[in-house]
Amino acid sequence: MAVAxxxxxxxxxxxxxxxxxxxxxEQSFGISSFRARQDLAYLIAExxxxxxxxxxxxxxxxxxxxxxxxxxxxxxxxNARRQAxxxxxxxxxxxxxxxxxxxxxxxxxxSPRVLRARPEYLVTQAGEGAVSxxxxxxxxxxxxxxxxxxxxxxxLAAQTETAVTFQCAAxxxxxxxxxxxxxxxxxxxxxxxxxxxxxxxxxxxKKYHLATVVAPAKLGTYTIEGAYDTTVRETQxxxxxxxxxxxxxxxxxxxxxxxxxxxxxxSVDPAxxxxxxxxxxxxxxxxxxxxxxxxxxxxxxxxxxxxxxxxKVLGKIVSYDARAWRNQDVLWTEYRDVDREQPLALAGAGxxxxxxxxxxxPPRMKWFRVKVRxxxxxxxxxxxxxxxNDWFSLDHDAEQRTIVIRPRSxxxxxxxx
Numbered sequence: 001m002a003v004a005x006x007x008x009x010x011x012x013x014x015x016x017x018x019x020x021x022x023x024x025x026e027q028s029f030g031i032s033s034f035r036a037r038q039d040l041a042y043l044i045a046e047x048x049x050x051x052x053x054x055x056x057x058x059x060x061x062x063x064x065x066x067x068x069x070x071x072x073x074x075x076x077x078x079n080a081r082r083q084a085x086x087x088x089x090x091x092x093x094x095x096x097x098x099x100x101x102x103x104x105x106x107x108x109x110x111s112p113r114v115l116r117a118r119p120e121y122l123v124t125q126a127g128e129g130a131v132s133x134x135x136x137x138x139x140x141x142x143x144x145x146x147x148x149x150x151x152x153x154x155x156l157a158a159q160t161e162t163a164v165t166f167q168c169a170a171x172x173x174x175x176x177x178x179x180x181x182x183x184x185x186x187x188x189x190x191x192x193x194x195x196x197x198x199x200x201x202x203x204x205x206k207k208y209h210l211a212t213v214v215a216p217a218k219l220g221t222y223t224i225e226g227a228y229d230t231t232v233r234e235t236q237x238x239x240x241x242x243x244x245x246x247x248x249x250x251x252x253x254x255x256x257x258x259x260x261x262x263x264x265x266x267s268v269d270p271a272x273x274x275x276x277x278x279x280x281x282x283x284x285x286x287x288x289x290x291x292x293x294x295x296x297x298x299x300x301x302x303x304x305x306x307x308x309x310x311x312k313v314l315g316k317i318v319s320y321d322a323r324a325w326r327n328q329d330v331l332w333t334e335y336r337d338v339d340r341e342q343p344l345a346l347a348g349a350g351x352x353x354x355x356x357x358x359x360x361x362p363p364r365m366k367w368f369r370v371k372v373r374x375x376x377x378x379x380x381x382x383x384x385x386x387x388x389n390d391w392f393s394l395d396h397d398a399e400q401r402t403i404v405i406r407p408r409s410x411x412x413x414x415x416x417x
Contacts, residue, residue, distance in 0.1 A: 154166035255302040
């Protein structure tokens with residue numbers, strides 16, 4: 001960095017570069033990303049502190065420590081921008097660079113410094129309790145310390161030279177479906193020197209922005225797609241006809257059997273057998289059945305009785321009787337059981353941190369696909385297998401026909417990122 005430019009221009013360049021790195025880090029949801037973003041905010045706070053006091057000056061007019069602060073900050077950002085490639089490994093490298101670098105930045109004067117704030121993250125809060133926010137560093141106990149979140153002021157709970165703790169309303173730390181960053185504004189008072197006292201100079205206030213990432217109660221949602229075989233019963237209507245008639249002079253006769261068989265591959269539903277339309281008959285004709293009912297078929301008989309008499313004279317018929325006849329439908333239903341592939345589509349509820357989710361699958365499952373959409377925007381797709389990753393594992397028990405999603409706790413998940 002050249003030492004001929006203005007303090008204002010150099011400070012703005014560092015701010016712009018820091019914000020560019022922060023924007024890249026915001027794509028990642030993990031402890032490394034949280035810490036790197038916070039360290040960049042600390043760096044901006046140190047630069048702003050000098051820029052406000054030395055506004056309008058050239059870099060060459062700053063003292064050695066102040067100039068070194070700008071040079072070291074610029075070098076840190078050059079390295080950070082080179083490493084911030086959007087990958088998890090890149091995020092971790094940025095975090096390592098910033099954590100070590102910010103702690104070694106030269107202070108322009110003897111003023112308070114914040115190097116870490118906790119909690120860096122928490123699960124969305126319920127109820128009306130309080131969340132403890134703790135800033136750690138040096139020279140933090142020299143005077144009043146104030147923490148505000150928006151227009152709400154947090155209560156000071158403890159203050160030492162190396163840490164200051166506040167109690168903030170839990171209602172502030174709530175989110176539903178996506179991670180939310182809650183930013184708090186910390187003001188700490190620098191120690192007053194001898195000249196400050198005798199010249200009645202006001203105490204110097206140093207400002208920091210602290211960040212806490214609030215995670216939803218659930219790490220994401222799941223859906224399950226797949227296919228399974230199931231047995232489906234098909235039916236079809238069938239019909240047949242009984243046609244029977246007597247010859248003259250046969251009196252009363254039983255005709256049959258009239259057999260009706262199931263279509264190959266199908267079975268007769270015994271309860272469905274019934275007599276259908278009578279197309280032609282006389283009073284002395286009827287049908288009898290069904291008999292020998294089985295899945296393969298059944299039969300009916302026709303009972304016919306001629307009307308009147310046959311009169312014979314000298315062995316010759318001189319008067320004929322009335323022939324009996326019957327023409328009638330028989331109806332029934334057949335069925336068969338066939339295997340059909342059925343689609344499976346389950347839209348599950350959310351997956352809570354640290355809480356197993358057990359999903360029952362239908363029998364004869366052919367394949368499945370589980371999609372888990374995480375709150376960090378990533379979608380995991382698991383097809384016909386077990387799975388283990390940073391946030392959850394998936395176990396498939398084919399014998400018990402279950403899928404179990406086993407999410408890690410938030411602490412475990414973020415520790416791996």
